[in-house]
Amino acid sequence: MSSTVSTTPSTASSSPSTTNSAKPLDPAYYTWSNFFSILTGTATPHDRDQYFRTKDTINEARDCARCDKDKAWLFAYSPVIRFMKHNIDLLGPDSGAASITPDNVRCRRCDTKQSGGFDSEYGILVCANHLRNRGHLEDTIAHEMVHAYDHLRFKLDPYDLRHAACMEIRASTLSGECRWTREFFTRNQWGLTQQLQECVRRRATLSVAARPGCKDEAMAGRMVSEVWDSCFRDTRPFDEIYR
Structure with missing residues (x-):
């Protein structure tokens, strides 16, 4: 526009x-x-x-410049970004892996509402105009790096809704975007019990519902429920939920 x-x-x-x-x-x-x-x-x-x-x-130029600066800092100093990059690199060329670096994490202005996306050929897209701060960028890149890891390690098909549900469950669980402080202070979700699980379910359901093959949110919820137990417990490449 x-x-x-x-x-x-x-x-x-x-x-x-x-x-x-x-x-x-x-x-x-x-x-x-x-x-x-x-x-x-x-x-x-x-x-x-x-x-x-x-x-x-x-504000496009300003937003993208700030995103690029914060992205470089995160690749140098963020524990979760450095850990995910290392584990993606370990998959090696036999998996078809291409290293995730600052060069293929691209800050752009987006007209859609999501904060980022992953494409096996393009890399990671970050929507600079939707970022609140460096912490939000860190969560976004970590989320998409989990998608990259799953695509390369498990050969998941994002067009299979069960695979998509598993990818979204794992990404929301492992990226840190559903930690209690983020939910409490940013999204006004004030529950004290099962907060992580409720956040992951909510975000995974919304993401699956936006996929082309999904009819509605009810169908997305069923897909998430069908794979929940195995995918929520699977914390690879982490030993446990990092944060």
Whole structure:
């Protein structure tokens, strides 16, 4: 979608007076105008979407630069990122493995709502415009590295919904994105018992429901339940749930 809203007249409007009044809309004014509409509850869903898309486009260079800087730091110093990289490297060329490095973890602006994705040919995509901070980036990269490990180690097929459910269960469990502090302070999930399991189930179900072959969230929930026991207990390459 275009990053600005144009007020350029149609070809039928070519008089000097019309052309002189047709100036590009200031992105800053457009963003603030929509911000106050959202704040006061008068914005339409379309206005809300357009506001966030415009904001993300304006801030694209800044967001990607910050993401690249934090990504380099994580590959140098994050225990979970370094551990996952080491274990992916250990799989070796016979598995078809390509090392996950900062070069094939790419920070981009995304129009979709997820924070990242993994592709066996492309590598890892990180949606820089959806990241809250370095910790969120760490969770996102770790999640996608678990997917990469599963793809290379177990040859899981992401188009098989049971395989997809297992991948999502393991990634949410092992990446740290479902640890209690993240749930409590970021997502307002305040349960004290079975918090990890509930978070993993919720996130895995939502991810499977978004797959092309899944009819609805109820079907996704069934897929997650069918593979839950074996996949939740499987912590490879960790000895236990890391965090």
